[in-house]
Amino acid sequence: MKLTGRAVLITGASGGIGRCLARELARRGARLALAGRNETELAGLARGLSAEGGSALALPLDLSEPASHTALVDGAEAALGAIDVLVNNAGLSRFGPFSEEDEAAIRRLMEVNLTAPMLLTRAALPGMLRRRSGQIVNIGSGFGSIAFPNFAVYSTTKFALRGFSEALRRELGGSGVAVTYVAPRTTDTAMNTKAALEFVEQTGAAVDTPESVAQVIADAIENGRPEVYIGWPERLFVRVNAVAPRLVDRALAGKTRKRRQIARNPA
Numbered sequence: 001m002k003l004t005g006r007a008v009l010i011t012g013a014s015g016g017i018g019r020c021l022a023r024e025l026a027r028r029g030a031r032l033a034l035a036g037r038n039e040t041e042l043a044g045l046a047r048g049l050s051a052e053g054g055s056a057l058a059l060p061l062d063l064s065e066p067a068s069h070t071a072l073v074d075g076a077e078a079a080l081g082a083i084d085v086l087v088n089n090a091g092l093s094r095f096g097p098f099s100e101e102d103e104a105a106i107r108r109l110m111e112v113n114l115t116a117p118m119l120l121t122r123a124a125l126p127g128m129l130r131r132r133s134g135q136i137v138n139i140g141s142g143f144g145s146i147a148f149p150n151f152a153v154y155s156t157t158k159f160a161l162r163g164f165s166e167a168l169r170r171e172l173g174g175s176g177v178a179v180t181y182v183a184p185r186t187t188d189t190a191m192n193t194k195a196a197l198e199f200v201e202q203t204g205a206a207v208d209t210p211e212s213v214a215q216v217i218a219d220a221i222e223n224g225r226p227e228v229y230i231g232w233p234e235r236l237f238v239r240v241n242a243v244a245p246r247l248v249d250r251a252l253a254g255k256t257r258k259r260r261q262i263a264r265n266p267a
């Protein structure tokens with residue numbers, strides 16, 4: 001789908017990847033509704049994009065609130081008209097031993113990373129199906145294919161988001177509505193605590209810039225890609241994990257002692 005003139009709703013637009021994605025989509029001519037909780041950040045971004053000749057409005061809200069999903073889709077449609085693309089990008093991460101995880105955090109991650117994308121999709125879909133045109137874009141993670149120790153809750157939400165994307169893509173085949181799942185690898189944003197970054201780096205993994213991730217997402221939208229996994233050798237590991245998960249168990253087990261130390265002292 002060419003992005004020129006298209007109406008795009010992006011959640012998590014106040015965050016690292018979301019902000020860069022908003023800039024990239026505006027550069028490609030899309031009209032944007034920007035969602036997140038941080039009103040000041042969103043308003044500043046919308047002003048900046050509009051000043052550069054783009055079209056963007058801020059729709060601040062908390063996606064863990066029960067009625068927020070339909071309110072957001074209704075608000076975006078009232079301002080932009082029919083939504084062509086919904087980008088479910090908002091997300092939260094947690095790093096640490098699962099035995100010490102608290103209930104509220106588990107519920108919050110499930111709510112923001114999984115329930116919110118499903119409810120936003122449900123709210124946006126009827127219009128897209130009527131028009132026989134639209135695209136749902138879910139931002140997953142490499143951890144949605146390779147379950148990572150000390151990221152148990154986060155991995156669970158991203159595995160489920162990948163499953164949701166696949167089921168929905170199959171269900172919507174031939175309807176004119178596309179489903180795209182993009183799985184970034186570790187990206188340099190505020191989402192990662194110092195301890196999480198230290199842990200990921202000691203596994204030898206690379207860290208991407210949010211600008212480069214935003215370009216990949218924008219390309220995936222324009223090219224209607226079903227699934228994109230960012231990074232090599234991550235793409236290979238995803239395949240190895242699918243066919244020989246015990247190999248990945250062994251590779252990750254080698255890092256166990258150091259990982260426990262970092263997770264217990266998340267400075």
Ligand SMILES: NC(=O)c1ccc[n+]([C@@H]2O[C@H](COP(=O)([O-])OP(=O)(O)OC[C@H]3O[C@@H](n4cnc5c(N)ncnc54)[C@H](OP(=O)(O)O)[C@@H]3O)[C@@H](O)[C@H]2O)c1
Pocket residue numbers: 011012013014015016017018035036037038039061062063064088089090091092112139140141142183184185186187188189190191192
């Ligand atoms: N960074 C990585 O290493 C990495 C790797 C793979 C995948 N990803 C995925 O990429 C996406 C974007 O992550 P990021 O790195 O850009 O993280 P980020 O900088 O922390 O941004 C997260 C965004 O989610 C929004 N958000 C969180 N809770 C919310 C809530 N309750 N209601 C509404 N909005 C909420 C935040 O809005 P406010 O700040 O305004 O609350 C913020 O805009 C996420 O889905 C993440 O899982 C990230």
